[in-house]
Amino acid sequence: MRKTCMILAVGFITLVVSGAYSDGIAADYPTRPVEIVCPNAPGGGMDFVLTLFKGPVEKILKQPIIFTFKPGAAGLTGTLYAKSLKPDGYSLLAASPSTFILPPLTRKTADYTLDDFTPILNLTTIxxxxxxxxxxxxxxxxxxxxxxxxxxxxxxxxxxxxxxxxxxxxxxxxxxxxxxxxxxxxxxxxxxxxxxxxxxxxxxxxxxxxxxxxxxxxxxxSDHRLEGYPDVPTLKELGYPIYGQVYYSIWGPKGVPEEIVGTLADAYEKAFEQNREEITKIAKSQEHTILFLKNKELKKSFQEQHDFYKKFLAEYK
Known part of the structure; x- marks a missing residue:
């Protein structure tokens, strides 16, 4: 009985210390550079969006943001790499439906689900x-x-x-x-x-x-014509109702503390508010629309897209 009580006490103390340590890390976050793994090659839409927010967010976090490009297998290479990283908020994943939602629906080697990652924030759509x-x-x-x-x-x-x-x-x-x-x-x-x-x-x-x-x-x-190209029709107008909207978002490995998720999301939103005119202008130059979806909203959106494409692929095989 005494031995059992001692084991329980040690376990409780370990949990308390671990929790306090975790809270301390979250409170101090970030204390070093933050890495964002990009599963696409440099020069594309994802690179554009990450770079758009990079400078303003660095000023708020007071730490550098480093991009690690790992293209290959339609995004699967970088996504699986990010999945294996520590959920400490210092290693994140840039994700779009093509690189994140579709691989598990089209490739046997994509052994992950949305639940294997922590949703942080959606940035733009195009x-x-x-x-x-x-x-x-x-x-x-x-x-x-x-x-x-x-x-x-x-x-x-x-x-x-x-x-x-x-x-x-x-x-x-x-x-x-x-x-x-x-x-x-x-x-x-x-x-x-x-x-x-x-x-x-x-x-x-x-x-x-x-x-x-x-x-x-x-x-x-898309549902509407692009503001910068008012004479260019949508596929829907031409009689082809095809879904093709892309969302550029940031996720973390499963288990990123809620406090860190909040810190990151708040940093991006604050960066936008402080630089709204400039960021909006640059985003519009490439037809991107700023669309913030935080945590549960982001997860809900990507789950709905997952269900859509799963049904879509089954019908078009």
């Missing part, structure tokens, strides 16, 4: 953009669709079974054509391939490469 080289004979999306019915077109995305890939395949099924998918490592590489004429079309969640001598934007997969 629709998929369907682009062709400026010298392309296809001036409109209808032109491209009609051309694709008679000629096997090639299109690039930033990876197999990404939202861009699924959106394009869905368009082909709805419109009655089959195109050849050429995956690249990163949105920048996919768009550059189109600029160079290596593919007939590119699909990605970025308009950074649209402009004279580069790419022409034909359509977007």
């Amino acid at each position: 629709p998929q953009a369907f682009c062709v080289p400026e010298n392309s004979p296809y001036k409109t999306m209808r032109d491209l669709i009609e051309g694709a019915k008679t000629k096997k077109l090639q299109y690039s995305t930033h990876g197999a079974y990404t939202i861009a890939h699924i959106a394009m395949e869905a368009l082909g099924k709805m419109a009655g054509f089959k195109a050849i998918h050429i995956p690249y490592k990163g949105a920048a590489a996919a768009m550059t391939a189109a600029i160079g004429g290596h593919v007939d079309m590119a699909c990605s969640a970025t308009t950074a490469f649209v402009g004279p001598g580069r790419l022409r934007l034909l359509a977007v997969a």
